[in-house]
Amino acid sequence: MTATADAEAAANELTPLADYLGSVLRRLRALPPLDLDLTQAHGNVLAEDVVAPHAFPAFDQAAVDGYAARWEDISGGGRGPSYVPAPSGTPGGRTIRLNVVGDLGAASWRPVRLTPGSCFSVAAGAPLPVAADVVVPVEWTDQGMAAVEIFRTPKRGYGVRRAGEELPAGTLLARAGTYVSPALVAVFAATGIGHVVVRPSPRVVIVATGDELVDVGRGSQPGQVVDANSHALTAAAAEVGALAYRVGICDDDPEGLRGLLEDQTLRADLIITTGGTGTGPGDMVRRILSRREGGRAGPVTFTDVALYPGTALGFGTVGAEEVPVVCLPGDPGAALIGFEVLARPAIQLLAGAEPVFRPSVRAHLLETVSSPAGLREFRPAHVAERRGGGYTVQPLSGGPFTLSGLAEANGLLVLGERVTTAAAGSTVDVLLLDRRR
Incomplete structure (x- = not known):
């Protein structure tokens, strides 16, 4: 067998990303609704349609x-x-x-x-x-x-x-699933609404695992790796609207990890771990959370997904409250890509937001790129609008594992499982990232 044939055979054993995402998201439900004061509702998603009780303007x-x-x-x-x-x-x-x-x-x-x-x-x-x-x-x-x-x-x-010229009484102001923006708060207030029913912002706890991890403020040395992941993932969760809590570093200690996760279920709607999802000798998270107990499967299932970078992902529930947990790889680039394709949609679903996935566009590729056979690749890229309409996309150097590329990117170039080479001038899919510049 050739190397290419070996790679394709191995890829055929992987779970397609779309199938995996579907199986995970079907297990999640939006959080129970809350009736919130209008000043507290901003940033949440409506759980019910909102109708104007009074006209705006209220008088001529x-x-x-x-x-x-x-x-x-x-x-x-x-x-x-x-x-x-x-x-x-x-x-x-x-x-x-x-x-x-x-x-x-x-x-x-x-x-x-x-x-x-x-x-x-x-x-x-x-x-x-x-x-x-x-x-x-x-x-x-x-x-x-x-x-x-x-x-x-x-x-x-x-x-x-004139009275009611802009919004007559009975007007549908916003549908369930709508994000409560500052302007929408103004519309609600102007029509006499003081409370709205929303989905609460998910409480997301982030845990980095690994004996090799040290906290920020120092440089990495042999045997030590600065924990970039928990900080980055906490920021990513906050960016999508979650109430994000960084727990910090957990050593590769089975009882310590179990105890930490059990404690966090009391304040979390979702737990994200990073590191230890592979099958190597130091990958304790997979070993601990997937272990069978009493003849039953472990609380978290780890799946080798046709995703590049970072094929190994985990999902399940922990604790008596059955809090969902997402397990991402330890490589920082793979962790951030894993967050985009798995954790971010999960947070959106818990929040009741629609759609759960980022918007995408079709773009004109400016440079020929190659991609691993059988894997769906997400590569940092820069997207720009063309004069006369449409988009162009420039892949950033270094590929998906480079943190500098992810920091510069305003989009993720998506190359499907059957794509091994995408030629300059071809049309490709690009996910648009929310980057305020």
Whole structure:
């Protein structure tokens, strides 16, 4: 057998990534809903449709600072206005004068009515007088106090916001599964909503395992590796909206690992471990969590997935509460890719978010790349929009294992299991990463 044939035969024994993800995500359920105060709901996902109980605006109001008037008075169709010579340079050669009978601010509440030839000085947001159907902006007038001269006539309805014009009562404001953004908070508040039912942000605990690990603040030495994973994965979980807790480093001690995971089930909706998922002599996580006890399979199943980098992934539940646990590889690049393809969708599902996967685009490949046979590869890349539409994608040097490439990437180039070479100029799939730059 050739080396290529050996690689393909080995890959055929791996579980396709799509099949594996489907089997894992089917075992998860969105967290039970909570009724939260509006100020606490931001960043969560709605568990129910939200309907406006009241109209917005709640009453007829001025949209600009100016003078509320009857349009027929300023258009020349009424009997009330008096015409006076216009200031030099004013179009039309004349202005319209109206009596100013009062001032209305946003806090005014007494109903008032316009009579022919009169107007009210109004602030933006003030309730409109009865019969007013236009607001003349202050800059189109001489800003008079007892009487005002209008140099320019707006169209009927200018500067006016009618009750329910934007959102009538009963309007569907947002569907279940919608992310509660700051703007949506404003919409809810404006229509009289003080509480909404949401899915809580998942509490995610991150544990790094391995006798070789040391904490940050020092350099790695032979026999010691700085723990980059737990810090990176905590940040990744927080980025997706989870309440992320970094436990730190757990040595390869069976009882210590079991005890730590049992303790964390009291405060976690999901536990993520990193390291020890392989079959080598130091891979204790797989050995401990997959061990059969009392004739039953271990709480976590480890699967060799057709994924590059990092084929070995684990999923199951721990503790009496059956808290889900995701086990990712120890290599930092493989751990971050594993988070993207497995842990991130799990967090999204627990949060009730839709869709659970990142958005993707089809992009024009700028450089020929090769990929392992039988594995679905996720490679750091830079995506850019093309003039005239579409996207281009540039693979970043070093491949998927380089942390520097992942730090620079704004996308992940996806090469399928049957792709061994993707030629420059071909069209490929790219996952878009949320990077604020």
